[in-house]
Amino acid sequence: xxxxxxxxxxxxxxxxxxxxxxxxxxxxxxxxxxxxxxxxxxxxxxxxxxxxxxxxxxxxxxxxxxxxxxxxxxxxxxxxxxxxxxxxxxxxxxxxxxxxxxxxxxxxxxxxxxxxxxxxxxxxxxxxxxxxxxxxxxxxxxxxxxxxxxxxxxxxxxxxxxxxxxxxxxxxxxxxxxxxxxxxxxxxxxxxxxxxxxxxxxxxxxxxxxxxxxxxxxxxxxxxxxxxxxxxxxxxxxxxxxxxxx
Amino acid sequence: xxxxxxxxxxxxxxxxxxxxxxxxxxxxxxxxxxxxxxxxxxxxxxxxxxxxxxxxxxxxxxxxxxxxxxxxxxxxxxxxxxxxxxxxxxxxxxxxxxxxxxxxxxxxxxxxxxxxxxxxxxxxxxxxxxxxxxxxxxxxxxxxxxxxxxxxxxxxxxxxxxxxxxxxxxxxxxxxxxxxxx
Amino acid sequence: xxxxxxxxxxxxxxxxxxxxxxxxxxxxxxxxxxxxxxxxxxxxxxxxxxxxxxxxxxxxxxxxxxxxxxxxxxxxxxxxxxxxxxxxxxxxxxxxxxxxxxxxxxxxxxxxxxxxxxxxxxxxxxxxxxxxxxxxxxxxxxxxxxxxxxxxxxxxxxxxxxxxxxxxxxxxxxxxxxxxxx
Numbered sequence: 305x306x307x308x309x310x311x312x313x314x315x316x317x318x319x320x321x322x323x324x325x326x327x328x329x330x331x332x333x334x335x336x337x338x339x340x341x342x343x344x345x346x347x348x349x350x351x352x353x354x355x356x357x358x359x360x361x362x363x364x365x366x367x368x369x370x371x372x373x374x375x376x377x378x379x380x381x382x383x384x385x386x387x388x389x390x391x392x393x394x395x396x397x398x399x400x401x402x403x404x405x406x407x408x409x410x411x412x413x414x415x416x417x418x419x420x421x422x423x424x425x426x427x428x429x430x431x432x433x434x435x436x437x438x439x440x441x442x443x444x445x446x447x448x449x450x451x452x453x454x455x456x457x458x459x460x461x462x463x464x465x466x467x468x469x470x471x472x473x474x475x476x477x478x479x480x481x482x483x484x485x486x487x488x489x490x491x492x493x494x495x496x497x498x499x500x501x502x503x504x505x506x507x508x509x510x511x512x513x514x515x516x517x518x519x520x521x522x523x524x525x526x527x528x529x530x531x532x533x534x535x536x537x538x539x540x541x542x543x544x545x546x547x548x549x550x
Numbered sequence: 551x552x553x554x555x556x557x558x559x560x561x562x563x564x565x566x567x568x569x570x571x572x573x574x575x576x577x578x579x580x581x582x583x584x585x586x587x588x589x590x591x592x593x594x595x596x597x598x599x600x601x602x603x604x605x606x607x608x609x610x611x612x613x614x615x616x617x618x619x620x621x622x623x624x625x626x627x628x629x630x631x632x633x634x635x636x637x638x639x640x641x642x643x644x645x646x647x648x649x650x651x652x653x654x655x656x657x658x659x660x661x662x663x664x665x666x667x668x669x670x671x672x673x674x675x676x677x678x679x680x681x682x683x684x685x686x687x688x689x690x691x692x693x694x695x696x697x698x699x700x701x702x703x704x705x706x707x708x709x710x711x712x713x714x715x716x717x718x719x720x721x722x723x724x725x726x727x728x729x730x731x732x
Numbered sequence: 733x734x735x736x737x738x739x740x741x742x743x744x745x746x747x748x749x750x751x752x753x754x755x756x757x758x759x760x761x762x763x764x765x766x767x768x769x770x771x772x773x774x775x776x777x778x779x780x781x782x783x784x785x786x787x788x789x790x791x792x793x794x795x796x797x798x799x800x801x802x803x804x805x806x807x808x809x810x811x812x813x814x815x816x817x818x819x820x821x822x823x824x825x826x827x828x829x830x831x832x833x834x835x836x837x838x839x840x841x842x843x844x845x846x847x848x849x850x851x852x853x854x855x856x857x858x859x860x861x862x863x864x865x866x867x868x869x870x871x872x873x874x875x876x877x878x879x880x881x882x883x884x885x886x887x888x889x890x891x892x893x894x895x896x897x898x899x900x901x902x903x904x905x906x907x908x909x910x911x912x913x914x
Contacts, residue, residue: 327822328847370847409844415901416828417821420887424819427888429804430789431564431813432796433748435614447677448636449645449704455714457642458650460866464664464873551783557806560785560799563745564813577810600782601733603742617742624739625746628759639864640875664872 329374330410344407347400349385353378369538483518496542551596554581555589568612644670653683653694733778736763737771750794792884793891826852835865835876
């Protein structure tokens with residue numbers, strides 16, 4: 305595709321997440337990296353994180369969840385890199401590894417996009433037959449359904465149906481107290497946070513439910529305030545009354 | 551063919567309607583009307599002389615490529631033979647649910663598939679594979695769907711009893727018999 | 733041209749999309765595939781030799797008459813023909829991922845792009861460039877997408893093998909399988 309001059313594209317309800325230059329946080333990151341001619345495999349995270357935050361603030365992308373999530377990820381990696389490493393710790397895993405893998409993968413996609421865009425532009429130099437004769441009053445094309453296809457579809461549908469058909473009560477109580485403590489810890493250091501901050505990385509359904517009930521309870525008690533930009537947009541959790549500097 | 555004739559040929563081919571000499575002139579205004587007319591005659595003669603399956607015809611105050619009359623029948627026949635249509639996986643799944651669970655409402659189909667099935671059901675209705683057979687009890691008396699005789703015909707079945715019984719059919723696909731409340 | 737070639741020419745001329753050899757064969761089933769292929773070559777060569785404004789091109793697993801590249805600008809200016817809408821960068825990104833990972837689910841596309849791709853995929857579905865090809869394993873049996881013949885058509889590709897191989901790209905990437913679990 306040609307230079308990124310396309311108008312702002314509104315991809316999602318209400319949110320302008322795709323500015324003329326960037327199709328997402330990875331694209332923005334990649335842009336920062338190539339602009340500064342940085343080595344992807346040895347990313348100076350602190351520097352990149354600062355630049356990323358500066359750009360999303362400047363472009364007012366700081367309300368879009370995808371960009372915020374990436375910002376949080378960068379800051380987390382930055383923090384992890386600052387942790388002292390014990391000597392002889394061979395198994396140390398570079399906290400940047402996953403991000404680097406994703407960036408390389410994304411870079412590859414961008415290269416393919418260039419190729420596809422070029423191919424599409426070349427194809428557009430040729431026109432096919434424009435005249436479409438009105439189809440004569442022919443019967444519609446015959447429909448083919450094989451019994452096997454139908455049965456395969458039935459099997460797929462069967463597999464969709466959740467395993468335990470009988471309802472069983474799982475004796476696993478919600479941990480609302482734990483979730484409450486967790487939320488309070490997060491809010492002790494930060495004025496506001498997001499949903500992901502209070503449920504953790506790989507929440508189970510129980511975690512999600514616990515956190516949700518805890519949030520509602522804390523909101524009811526006036527400890528925090530919950531807001532949402534619009535339907536389905538990320539939940540913003542804010543401390544109700546800014547405490548005196550802790 | 552001359553360069554102008556080739557350009558005219560490309561335009562007449564790509565256009566969705568007959569083009570007048572005036573319109574063709576906009577392709578290369580400095581060529582002049584006489585040259586455009588000469589180019590059109592050149593194309594017409596070239597297609598006639600070299601014995602092609604299409605011809606350039608003067609029609610509706612304009613010019614248009616048309617397939618030769620003698621192929622009309624073969625093309626008409628092919629028109630519907632060209633693409634025997636198949637159902638998409640989504641349509642087959644929906645059809646399977648309706649076939650095994652009929653009469654069944656849309657909400658139930660949605661629940662089983664886990665996605666909105668409105669558009670798919672509409673297409674199946676349009677193709678005459680399912681039809682509204684009755685209305686259900688309860689709120690809003692929802693429309694309930696079942697398969698049509700055409701469904702059986704396409705599958706080559708005499709009646710619904712000939713649909714294979716899947717022993718492993720799980721509860722949700724069995725007729726809503728007395729299952730335990732969830 | 734041979735009678736079969738003329739019939740094929742008429743059919744290809746009448747169609748606004750590529751026709752496969754199988755489809756063309758329905759015009760005259762007793763002709764046989766070899767004869768149809770020979771007829772196609774005959775037409776292609778005749779148009780090339782006689783210096784026309786259109787050419788017969790092998791595309792999207794089929795054959796189609798297209799105007800020659802050199803007339804792109806003139807035809808564009810005259811606006812007799814409709815130019816296909818351009819794809820946005822987001823659409824191309826999503827298409828690239830689906831083309832290389834097919835069959836692939838939405839979650840995987842989201843992960844690779846780093847943004848929600850639901851709306852983009854819906855648009856690609858609407859334009860017929862991708863389709864649901866099956867369902868995946870695992871929770872909820874997610875819908876898996878793949879590319880369609882129209883995808884090849886808008887890119888001018890004969891088949892998916894014409895896409896660049898990942899090894900040919902300047903960005904080397906280990907195959908996606910053996911990475912650490914996330």
